[in-house]
Amino acid sequence: MSGRERRGPSTSSCRRIAIPRLAVVSMESDGIGGVRDSPDTRFLSVLTVGAVRLRRMLIGSIRNLFDTATQSWHSTGESRERRQGMKLRNGEQNMKIALQAVRIGLSALALGVMAAQGAQFFRIAGPVQTTIIGLSADGHITWTNSPTNATFIVQTVRSLPGQTNWVDYIQVPVTNAVTTQRIYDPSPPSGMALIPAGSFTMGNSIGDGDIYDANPTNIYVSAFYMDVNLVSYSQWQTVYIWATNHGYAFDNAGMGTAANHPVQTVDWYDMVKWCNARSEMGGLTPCYYTDVTQATVYRSGEIDLAATYVKWAANGYRLPTEAEWEKAARGGLNGLRFPWGNTISESQANYYGDTYYSYDLGPNGVNPLFYTGTPPYTYTSPVGYFAPNGYGLYDMAGNVYEWCWDWYWVPYGQPTPINPTGPGPSPFSVDRVERGGSWGEGNVAPYARCADRVELFPKYALSNTGFRCVRGS
16 A cells, blocks of 8 residues: 555625724615624624714724725625715714615625734625624624525625725525524634634545546535634644643654654544543543444544544534534635645645646746755645635645544545545545645645545554644534
8 A cells, every 4th residue: 555545796786884892884775884883892783773873983093994995895887885974073983975876786795803824704695685783892703694595605804994805704504584604703712713604615626637526516515613724743743742741652752853844753543542641631522432322532543433432512622524624724715726826836825836737837846945955855834824714724735744633535425515525435435535745855736636535544644734623513
């Protein structure tokens, strides 16, 4: 056995008002949506009224923000909007906007999430008219729509005004006239990001001819948290030392080029046990157990765990399923080759360049930023070195392969396309799934594609393989 094998803007119109922290703007075909300040001035809830009215100034600079933001419009040939006038009454310190709206299929959510990476804005696009009617402090939005049984897309952009490159964030299948969806978490677990619930097209939807084990499949994944970064060598060591003093036994101690580089040279069994140790160390409920009774925490040995050995609802750490990994890797985008688009270069990821592939912009060979030519000849990059994807995750393409929970087999999306956990162990399925590509020689751009699948015997511990953890939300 070789060890590793590869099998192979919507037509709509909206106004976006950027107000510090959180703001919501919604529009109706027969009226104007508005915003009002809530008792907690950090958040703004929705008020659908006949005219837009900000009842008081939130901060002294609101006029400048409003004047700037309202210059930004998003429109198409099939939908029109006319601004009839705007007056600011200094005496009352409020603003009134008169606006004539036509029937549209879009509501805008200008949601300024003040995070380390800056503000992020969202809007909802769908085949029919929507009206945002609520926003909670924990990141849930509620909207109405008619008819039902349609898919709505939450889109995002990083800055306003004048920004038109809205990108997909999540797809939400809607079956009711009123929908509530969580789109962000203001206080996620440390070092993790919320991956919102939703459906996505898993697999080779771009049609690359060399991927034959990833037919496009519609998958729904519930919300979960994922480590923003790969598990670093220093993070691994911290938990490893605790674990070996609390009844855990590992076959590999792990290695790392530096403390802030990803851990590598650990096998699948080691990583699963490490997830349990990280959970127990943090006072959380472990996910992995030695048998179907789920009575004994998995701390030692090499057990080929089945899905029934896992407490999927536990609040502890675990490996992502293959479906969770791909949804997270795509960062909300659908049908693209990589987390950011359809081409790749060594300025975007740490992989082995080969411009033989039309979508690889090179340069050729090991990424020169991390090549040393000295022992141990492991050319990983620091975790978080390159730009993140749409969900704020780093290194979802390149650096090191990432172990997933699933046994490798086809088709995927088993046993159900809703939160699939993969096939069970069998004589035909002896390898576990890896994703994401790596720095290693010969690990060229095709391996870094979002849809590309790699299988590896779970006992193997290689210098180009690592992992990251997830938790239930």
